[in-house]
Amino acid sequence: MADHGNDDGAGSETVTAPRKKRGLAHALAASRYSFQGFRRLMGEAAFRQELLGYCLALVLFAVVGAEVSDYLIFTVLALSLFAIEALNTAIEEVVDRVSPEFSLAARHAKDLGSFAVFCLLVANGLWVLFVVLI
Secondary structure (H helix, E strand, O other): OOOOOOOOOOOOOOOOOOOOOOHHHHHHHHHHHHHHHHHHHHOOHHHHHHHHHHHHHHHHHHHHOOOHHHHHHHHHHHHHHHHHHHHHHHHHHHHHHHOOOOOHHHHHHHHHHHHHHHHHHHHHHHHHHHHHHO
16 A cells, blocks of 8 residues: 655655554545545646636536536546546656656656546546537
């Protein structure tokens, strides 16, 4: 399991891994780790822009009278985008920590993460266009 210490995202600190928890304590700890991940992701301009785009698209859906199913599909697409953005940020942080010097493999890892985000941005954009124009 990943280290879920109090790292502020700088990537230069080493923290002790927390002891494994079980049952309700595990669920609460996992929720806390997820919230810490969300807070870390809020530090990324790309994520803030994606979140803003999601909110603006919801307003646009309301203006055009979108169906409930349109909102649901868009929300699933947006959550997928946010998840991939989080994974892309994680890849970038790990690559920067492990390979601070230039490396072709590091560049490829970052480019592949970026491409994954791009694919979901296109999927989200296409869905918004479909709902608004059709």
